[in-house]
Amino acid sequence: EAGVAQSPRYKIIEKRQSVAFWCNPISGHATLYWYQQILGQGPKLLIQFQNNGVVDDSQLPKDRFSAERLKGVDSTLKIQPAKLEDSAVYLCASSLDGMRAGQETQYFGPGTRLLVL
């Protein structure tokens, strides 16, 4: 079974530029998560989708970050404009069904490493 795919793996941009990350979850997984992981810290949830609807985006800086999951499959996370403090690893994860007991285990992709100069 193929795992969670993410691209690009690395990205270097200058502040105030825009950047987009792509995630393709495990086939059949209804729930998709985007996390931000700053060096030395645990992952911080940015947004959680159930199919193509948003479950939670309370920690997404909506003035600069946006995310969508069209057709309930793959997803894109965008930052515009980027700030220095956005330098981090952006992780995508999926679960069979985060809203059902016993099906909420998350499987992570390799992440996208973003450096903002």
Added chain:
Amino acid sequence: EDQVTQSPEALRLQEGESSSLNCSYTVSGLRGLFWYRQDPGKGPEFLFTLYSAGEEKEKERLKATLTKKESFLHITAPKPEDSATYLCAVEGGSYIPTFGRGTSLIVHP
């Protein structure tokens, strides 16, 4: 607000020296507590899910236990390949996962 605190932040062991990692949590209506392993430059890898106090799960040299306030990840006779950061996460009634900062484990040969 759900909270997860992991200790110690870093742990150095000699090969074969058993130890335990701690995950203390507060959550409203625990739905699950999760342990992950993260190697440098990679995404977290799922290890265990625990659902209720008293539950235990084992995998090779790892054993996870759960009480109403904390979880332990016991590592028996560790090997250098067990070196990684171990992350704990909880999910409660909000359906929103909350991660701890992790414990960085180094096992010396």
